[in-house]
Amino acid sequence: MHEGNQTSISEFLLLGLSSQPGKQELLFALFLAMYLVTVVGNTLIVLAISLDPYLHTPMYLFLANLSLADISSISTSVPKMLMNIQTKSPSISYESCITQMYFSIVFVVTDNFLLGVMACDRFVAICHPLNYTTIMGPRLCLWLAAIPWALSNAVALTHTLLLLRSVFCDGHALLHFFCDLAPLLRLSCSDTTVNELVLFVVGSSVITLPFALILVSYACITRAVLRLSRPEGRWKAFSTCGSHLTVVFLFYGTIVGVYFFPSPSDPDNRDKIGALLFTVVTPMMNPFIYSLRNKDMNGALRRLLVGKRALPVMP
Numbered sequence: 001m002h003e004g005n006q007t008s009i010s011e012f013l014l015l016g017l018s019s020q021p022g023k024q025e026l027l028f029a030l031f032l033a034m035y036l037v038t039v040v041g042n043t044l045i046v047l048a049i050s051l052d053p054y055l056h057t058p059m060y061l062f063l064a065n066l067s068l069a070d071i072s073s074i075s076t077s078v079p080k081m082l083m084n085i086q087t088k089s090p091s092i093s094y095e096s097c098i099t100q101m102y103f104s105i106v107f108v109v110t111d112n113f114l115l116g117v118m119a120c121d122r123f124v125a126i127c128h129p130l131n132y133t134t135i136m137g138p139r140l141c142l143w144l145a146a147i148p149w150a151l152s153n154a155v156a157l158t159h160t161l162l163l164l165r166s167v168f169c170d171g172h173a174l175l176h177f178f179c180d181l182a183p184l185l186r187l188s189c190s191d192t193t194v195n196e197l198v199l200f201v202v203g204s205s206v207i208t209l210p211f212a213l214i215l216v217s218y219a220c221i222t223r224a225v226l227r228l229s230r231p232e233g234r235w236k237a238f239s240t241c242g243s244h245l246t247v248v249f250l251f252y253g254t255i256v257g258v259y260f261f262p263s264p265s266d267p268d269n270r271d272k273i274g275a276l277l278f279t280v281v282t283p284m285m286n287p288f289i290y291s292l293r294n295k296d297m298n299g300a301l302r303r304l305l306v307g308k309r310a311l312p313v314m315p
């Protein structure tokens with residue numbers, strides 16, 4: 001590699017989802033619609049939960065955290081992409097690119113850990129119902145909500161510091177719609193063995209740790225529920241977990257589908273599909289999964305939209 005090529009990369013080109021000029025309007029409309037749906041839906045959830053004192057329980061507070069992470073997650077990539085389509089210029093500055101990468105890692109990892117925390121919460125609620133309020137006190141809840149945010153920042157910082165050591169030469173075109181870590185590593189012309197090793201080790205623990213928590217919680221929940229004698233009791237217990245299980249299947253089904261099934265011969269496409277599902281589709285789906293299936297959420301949303309104060313439910 002020539003010395004002079006190595007120093008001054010000042011921007012990257014995001015050669016988004018499609019480079020065919022005819023499809024740009026369609027992509028713009030599609031992504032704008034998905035962005036608006038995600039932001040509006042998740043904002044409604046955060047507002048409904050924070051304005052309704054009846055929903056100030058650990059489960060809903062964690063859900064509000066998840067919605068916040070979802071809004072932030074989609075906001076790291078899609079607005080910049082829309083702007084680039086609008087201005088017909090695919091460039092992004094080096095600094096913005098690194099910032100985008102940092103925050104996209106933070107919010108996806110937070111999402112993942114919050115799902116694990118929510119599983120633990122359902123575990124205590126169903127397997128130790130009598131001690132639930134004592135165990136899930138405000139202090140523990142604050143910790144359980146803070147840990148995902150803290151850990152995800154540590155993970156993102158590790159990857160970013162490692163990436164800052166790599167050198168980018170002539171090629172600065174990313175076949176991606178935002179600055180994601182894996183395509184950036186593939187673009188680098190220095191040795192990225194350490195980066196890839198860390199990505200593999202940290203990445204797989206970030207995925208397996210929450211997943212293990214979820215599996216253990218649900219194994220215990222299933223045992224507890226099957227022991228209930230009345231079918232209505234069983235149904236009620238399962239329905240409080242149903243929405244969480246749906247999100248979990250969506251999330252981990254995506255991981256398995258994207259990273260284990262398609263042929264690894266086309267890593268650019270695999271990364272693009274994976275990133276699209278994680279940073280756009282899952283954040284968009286969460287509000288629907290929670291509010292359509294959940295009576296309390298529906299009530300809170302209706303009160304929020306109609307403008308009524310929450311009233312105690314008459315027996």
Ligand SMILES: *[C@@H]1O[C@H](CO)[C@@H](O)[C@H](O)[C@H]1NC(C)=O
Nearest residue numbers: 061062064065068141142145
């Ligand atoms: C996140 O969870 C914590 C602890 O349960 C809660 O205090 C906080 O209000 C939540 N954040 C949002 C945006 O609801």
